[in-house]
Amino acid sequence: MKKKTVLDFTEMKVKGEQVAWITAYDYPTALFGEQAGMDMLLVGDSLGMLVMGYDSTIPVTMEDCLAHCQSVRRGAPNTWIIGDMPFGSYQTTDSDAVKNAVRFIKEADVDCIKLEGGQRVASRIKAITDAGILVMGHIGLTPQSSGQLGGFKAQGRDVKNAREVIKDALAVEAAGAFSLLVEAVPPEVTAFIAKKLSIPVYSIGAGPCDGQLLISGDMLGQFKIFTPKFVKQYADIASVTVDAFKAYIEDVKSGAFPTDEHVYHIIEPEDEFEKLFKEFG
Ligand code: KIV
Numbered sequence: 001m002k003k004k005t006v007l008d009f010t011e012m013k014v015k016g017e018q019v020a021w022i023t024a025y026d027y028p029t030a031l032f033g034e035q036a037g038m039d040m041l042l043v044g045d046s047l048g049m050l051v052m053g054y055d056s057t058i059p060v061t062m063e064d065c066l067a068h069c070q071s072v073r074r075g076a077p078n079t080w081i082i083g084d085m086p087f088g089s090y091q092t093t094d095s096d097a098v099k100n101a102v103r104f105i106k107e108a109d110v111d112c113i114k115l116e117g118g119q120r121v122a123s124r125i126k127a128i129t130d131a132g133i134l135v136m137g138h139i140g141l142t143p144q145s146s147g148q149l150g151g152f153k154a155q156g157r158d159v160k161n162a163r164e165v166i167k168d169a170l171a172v173e174a175a176g177a178f179s180l181l182v183e184a185v186p187p188e189v190t191a192f193i194a195k196k197l198s199i200p201v202y203s204i205g206a207g208p209c210d211g212q213l214l215i216s217g218d219m220l221g222q223f224k225i226f227t228p229k230f231v232k233q234y235a236d237i238a239s240v241t242v243d244a245f246k247a248y249i250e251d252v253k254s255g256a257f258p259t260d261e262h263v264y265h266i267i268e269p270e271d272e273f274e275k276l277f278k279e280f281g
Contacts, residue, residue: 001034001037001078001079002078003079003080004040004079004080006111006112006134009039009080009178009179009200010178010199010200012039012200012210012211013199013200013201013210018210018211018212019039019040019200019202019210019211020038020039020211020212021038021039021040021041021042021202021211021212021213022038022041022042022213022214022215022216022219023041023042023044023046023047023050023213023214023215023216023217024041024072024075024076025043025044025047025050025051025068025071025072026051026068026071026072026075027071027072027074027075028075029072029075029216030072030073030074030075030079031075031076033075033076033079033216034075034076034077034078034079038076038079039079039080039211040079040080040081040082041072041079041080041081041082042081042084042114042213043065043068043069043072043081043082043084043110044084044215045057045065045085045086045087045144046084046143046215047060047064047065047068048060048064048086049223049225050215050216050217050222050223051068052064056143057086057087057144058087058144060086060087061086061088062086062089062100062103064086065083065084065085065086065089065104065108066083066103066104066107066108069081069083069104069108069109070107070108070109073108073109073110080111080112081109081110081111082110082111082112082114082136083104083108083110083112083113083114084113084115085097085100085101085113085114085115086144087144090115090121090124094123094124094126094127095127097115097124097127097128098127098128098131098133101113101128101131101133101135102131102133104133105133111134112133112134112135112136112178113133113136114135114136114137114138114181115128115135115137115138116138116139116142116143116144116145117137117138117139117142117145117168118137118139118164118165118167118168118169118171118172119167119168119171121137121175122171122172122174122175125137125172125175125176125177126175126176129175129176129177130176134178135175135176135177135178136178136179136180136181137168137169137172137173137175137177137179137180137181138180138181138183139155139165139168139169139180139181139182139183139185140154140155140156140165140182140183140184140185140206141153141154141155141183141184141185141205142183143183152184152228153184154184154185154186154205155183155184156185156186156189157186162185162186162189165182165185165189165193166189166192166193166196169182169196169197169201170196170197173198173199177199178199178200179199179200179201179202180193180197180199180200180201180202181201181202181203181204181213182201182202182203182204182206182209183203183204183205183206184204184206184228184230185205185206185207186206186207187206187207187208188207189206190203190206190207190208190209191207191208191209193209194209194210204230205228205229205230205231206230214231214232215231218231218233219231219232219233219234219235220234220235220236220237221234221235221236221237221238221239222237222238222241224238
């Protein structure tokens with residue numbers, strides 16, 4: 001499979017071809033994602049909740065993100081990978097934002113970075129873009145600022161709020177982002193934004209546009225703490241895993257595992273081994 005470039009994503013928008021992507025945090029998911037033909041993989045800071053067991057994305061560090069991006073790159077060498085900038089890595093200054101974005105590129109070999117926010121992070125997007133790094137914007141429900149939003153709540157549902165979401169989208173494009181992710185916004189608003197912007201606009205829980213993202217743990221039925229309305233579940237990995245673990249425990253306790261097929265056999269006559277065991281009494 002040939003790795004896509006930024007030009008492919010722009011062309012896909014023009015041709016009306018959908019981009020399908022998921023989050024990945026580890027080597028096996030990346031490997032399977034690439035085998036399946038995912039257009040992109042996002043190493044989201046949602047790894048804090050999906051993989052590390054935090055109850056928000058706030059505690060996730062640059063080091064956490066870089067390590068997971070490195071694992072994903074090893075699993076998917078030919079797939080476009082997005083590094084997600086964690087809380088605290090770009091909120092302070094443009095210069096901190098550039099330094100941390102550079103780390104994603106140099107240390108984790110990602111293809112672009114994503115950061116949350118619209119008008120208020122326009123100078124960060126411009127500074128990172130000016131440093132030669134591709135930026136994906138992320139507006140609507142932005143989990144890192146869910147406290148300010150009053151929780152994990154859909155955005156743009158009334159005209160006043162939709163106006164802000166549209167202004168955010170315009171600000172992200174004007175600042176130089178190559179694409180935009182819109183989260184948990186009504187499809188009417190998303191469709192308007194996707195038509196208005198010339199950069200590709202992707203959705204997570206925001207209806208049809210230029211492509212769709214789902215969190216891998218949600219669509220695989222692995223993360224059961226809460227499942228947003230917009231998730232379509234394609235597997236139930238949690239049940240498959242628990243059932244497999246239970247069957248293994250039963251086999252171990254009953255002696256059904258291991259059997260002859262699971263052991264390495266001796267390669268010298270048995271009496272030689274008898275002599276060896278005798279040596280030790
Ligand atoms: O971290 C993540 O997975 C994200 C998605 C919620 C869009 O940013």
